[in-house]
Amino acid sequence: MPNDRRNWNQRLPEFLIEAETLLAKSEECLSHLQLINNDKDAIDCMLSTLLKLANKANALALEAVSEFSLHIHGLLSHAQNHMELHDQALDALKDCFTLMAWQLELVDHTTGQLGLDSSEQTSLIEAFAFQVGQSPGQALAASRPLALVSYPQKQA
Template sequence: MNDGNEWHLALPEFLLEAEKLLAKSEECLSHLHMIRNDSDAIDCMKISLTRLAEQADCLALQAISEFSRHIHYLIANAENPLQLHDQALDALHDCLTLLAWQLELIDAKTGKLALDESEQTTLIATVTLQIPQKDFSFKPQQRLHHTY
């Protein structure tokens, strides 16, 4: 879908919605800094990340959809999601910041996102270290590898 008139019409709407979803996720993180065991805030963040991934898929923005799904998976698969400590919340914040930055880098003419995936990979590794996982047998992506 990343070419022609459809792209030019869909991108501004996607970016506006993505901005709202990321702002909602940031709000949830702030709430979790104050109230650690708020399952509603965790669920809200997971829903926002899922919606962002789905909308990115519609525009063939694979890097954004995969990264959003990976973050969602790490939260959903946490050994104890209601006990996220400051370092885990900070690592999640860094992921959301990177997502916001990547949205700004989408080429409005071509829909391409020139991306060095090493920062995504590093942040996922950091989140994985900060949020112990209950089951490593299923991964949404074994590696973050994108074709542009």
């Protein structure tokens, strides 16, 4: 189904630039976490940028990007409250960011669709879920109900 939001094709280039910036910021936070384990500020920064990315993607009806961001957000949020993020978890998170960056490059500028199946997203979400102590099925089900909420502009 084509993207049906108004004027999306005019807003898409701006979104892609902002999404790239948000992902770069998330990757910087991830690098920080690899140096300073479980730094709350770095985790909060990633959570904020993931939520902002999900909101922006949702506004353009880019469901695959929005839902992927929300899944990662949900798992990361749960993990920060229940465990330390070890190297394997951070590697799995980096793989998620890499796929998301790649997917953003593949958004069709004419239709707004991402012409890929969701199997790689699902496998990366499951891998990250496993690393943070959640079962794969539980991870996908638990992160689905996350609603898009407003965010303060200065957070991300």
